[in-house]
Amino acid sequence: MSTAPEHSGTRFLVPSLMFIALVVATVGSLGAPLITSVATTFHVSLNSAQWTLTIALLSGAVATPVLGRLGAGPHRRTTILGTLAVVVVGSALTVLPLPFAWLLVGRAAQGVGFGLTALMMSVARDHLPEERSAPTIAQISVVSIMGVGVGYPVAGLLTEFGGVRAAYGLGLLVTAIALLAAWRSVPMAPEGRSAGVDTKGALLLAGGLFLVLFLTGEKNLWSQHLSVAVVLAVVAVLLLCGWTVSGLRSEAPLIDLRAVRHPAVAGANIAMFVGAIGIYLLLTLITRYAQTPHSAGYGFGLTTFVAGLVLIPFSVLGFVAGKITPRVLQRIDAPWLLAGSAVVIGGGFVLFAAARSNLTELFVSMSVLGFGVGSFSAAMPGVILAVTPKSETSSAMSFNYIVRSVGYSLGSAVGGLVLSAGTDTGRLFPNDSAYTTTALVGIGAMAITTLTSLALARQRKPKAEPAAAPTAAPSPSRSGR
Incomplete structure (x- = not known):
C-alpha cells in the first residue's frame, strides 16, 4: 500500500492515532454488554454467548506480540492497515445475518485489533517531537482502557432500539473510518529497521x-x-x-526477554498484571451490581443501557487524568505516580465496599476508579519506554498489553469465583456480602500494586544534577542498576 502524502498525513497524525486506539478498544469490548442479547437473539446459552467476549480477548492476546514484532520492522504501516482490514471484515461478519459460529469468527477478527495500541505508540514515538510524543503516548494508553466506558452505554442504547446487529453495526462503521484514517495519516517506519517474526x-x-x-x-x-x-x-x-x-x-x-528482565520493565509489568486484576474486578463488580434486580435484596435492576451510563464518569475522569498526567510527570517520577494511582483505585474499592446503597455512590466509586485508572495508564508507558530503544517500542508495549489482557481475564475469573462462592444453593444471585468480600480482594490487589510501584520508585536512579552544583554521594540502594 502506498504512503499517503506527507503533508496530509502529518496534520492529522495525532488525532488519527488516538481515534484508532479508541476504536479498537471500544469494538473489542462490545462483547461484554451484549452477552444477554446475543444469547436471546441466537438462542444459545449465556456460557456460549460469553465467548463473544472471551474469544476477542484470546485473539487479541495472541495477535499482540506478533503485531508488536512486525511493527518494529520496516512494514509497520502495512501491518497497521492490514490489521485494520481484518477488523473491518470481522465487523462485517458480526452484522451479516449468519449463524452464531460466524459471529464468533467475526469477534475473533475484531479482537486482533487490540494489538494495534502498541503500534500507535511506536508511530507517535518515531514521528513526533519528544515534547509531543510523550503526552500522545500517555493518552493512547488511557483511551485503550477508557474505550470500555464509551462502548458499554452506546452498545446498550443501540441494542434496545435496533437489536444486537445494530450495536455491532456501529463497530463496522467506526472500524471502516479508522482504516481510512490510518491510510491517510500513518507514515512509513524510519529506514533501517528490520524485524523478523x-x-x-x-x-x-x-x-x-x-x-x-x-x-x-x-x-x-x-x-x-x-x-x-x-x-x-x-x-x-x-x-x-x-x-x-x-x-x-x-x-x-518475538519479545526481547532480556529487555523485559530490566528491573524497571519487569516491575512495571508486575504492577500492570496485578493492577489489571483489580481494575477489571471493580469494573465488573459495579456493572453487575447495578443490573441485579431488587428481588435479590439489593441492586438497582438497571437495563444494559442505563447500567452502561454508570461507566460514563469512569471514562470522563479517566480522560481528565490522562490529560493532567503528562504535566504531573514533569515533577514526579512515573513509578511514584503509579503508586499514587494504585492508591486511588484502591480507594474506589473502599468506597464500593462501604457505600453502595444508591446510584450516586456507584457513580462516585466509578469516578474514583476512572481517575485512578487514567493516571495509572498514562504513567505506565513512561516507566517502560524510559529504558527501551525507539525501535523496540511496539514490542515492549505489546508485552505490557499481553500482561494486561491476562490480568483482565484473571480479574473477571476471580470476581466470578468469589461471587459464585457467596451464592446460596438454589439462588440465582449472590449474597450482598459476597460483593464486599470481592471488594476486599481488590483492595489487596491494589495494595500489592502500590508496593511494587514504590519498590520501582526506590530503585530509580536520581536525575543528574548540574555539574556546578555539588551533591552528596548517592546511597548504595539508589546507585546504579
Whole structure:
C-alpha cells in the first residue's frame, strides 16, 4: 500500500492515532454488554454467548506480540492497515445475518485489533517531537482502557432500539473510518529497521496464552472436570516455558526477554498484571451490581443501557487524568505516580465496599476508579519506554498489553469465583456480602500494586544534577542498576 502524502498525513497524525486506539478498544469490548442479547437473539446459552467476549480477548492476546514484532520492522504501516482490514471484515461478519459460529469468527477478527495500541505508540514515538510524543503516548494508553466506558452505554442504547446487529453495526462503521484514517495519516517506519517474526516462538506463546485465558474464563471446567483443567494448566506452563527458552536462544525473538528482565520493565509489568486484576474486578463488580434486580435484596435492576451510563464518569475522569498526567510527570517520577494511582483505585474499592446503597455512590466509586485508572495508564508507558530503544517500542508495549489482557481475564475469573462462592444453593444471585468480600480482594490487589510501584520508585536512579552544583554521594540502594 502506498504512503499517503506527507503533508496530509502529518496534520492529522495525532488525532488519527488516538481515534484508532479508541476504536479498537471500544469494538473489542462490545462483547461484554451484549452477552444477554446475543444469547436471546441466537438462542444459545449465556456460557456460549460469553465467548463473544472471551474469544476477542484470546485473539487479541495472541495477535499482540506478533503485531508488536512486525511493527518494529520496516512494514509497520502495512501491518497497521492490514490489521485494520481484518477488523473491518470481522465487523462485517458480526452484522451479516449468519449463524452464531460466524459471529464468533467475526469477534475473533475484531479482537486482533487490540494489538494495534502498541503500534500507535511506536508511530507517535518515531514521528513526533519528544515534547509531543510523550503526552500522545500517555493518552493512547488511557483511551485503550477508557474505550470500555464509551462502548458499554452506546452498545446498550443501540441494542434496545435496533437489536444486537445494530450495536455491532456501529463497530463496522467506526472500524471502516479508522482504516481510512490510518491510510491517510500513518507514515512509513524510519529506514533501517528490520524485524523478523520468530514463528516457533509465536506458536508456543499463542498456545500458552490461549490455554491460560481459556482456563481463566472457563470456571465450570475447574468445578466439573478438574483433572482436565489441571492437565491443560500443565500444558500451558510447558508451552510458556518452551517459549521462554526459545526466546532467549533466538537472535530475533518475538519479545526481547532480556529487555523485559530490566528491573524497571519487569516491575512495571508486575504492577500492570496485578493492577489489571483489580481494575477489571471493580469494573465488573459495579456493572453487575447495578443490573441485579431488587428481588435479590439489593441492586438497582438497571437495563444494559442505563447500567452502561454508570461507566460514563469512569471514562470522563479517566480522560481528565490522562490529560493532567503528562504535566504531573514533569515533577514526579512515573513509578511514584503509579503508586499514587494504585492508591486511588484502591480507594474506589473502599468506597464500593462501604457505600453502595444508591446510584450516586456507584457513580462516585466509578469516578474514583476512572481517575485512578487514567493516571495509572498514562504513567505506565513512561516507566517502560524510559529504558527501551525507539525501535523496540511496539514490542515492549505489546508485552505490557499481553500482561494486561491476562490480568483482565484473571480479574473477571476471580470476581466470578468469589461471587459464585457467596451464592446460596438454589439462588440465582449472590449474597450482598459476597460483593464486599470481592471488594476486599481488590483492595489487596491494589495494595500489592502500590508496593511494587514504590519498590520501582526506590530503585530509580536520581536525575543528574548540574555539574556546578555539588551533591552528596548517592546511597548504595539508589546507585546504579
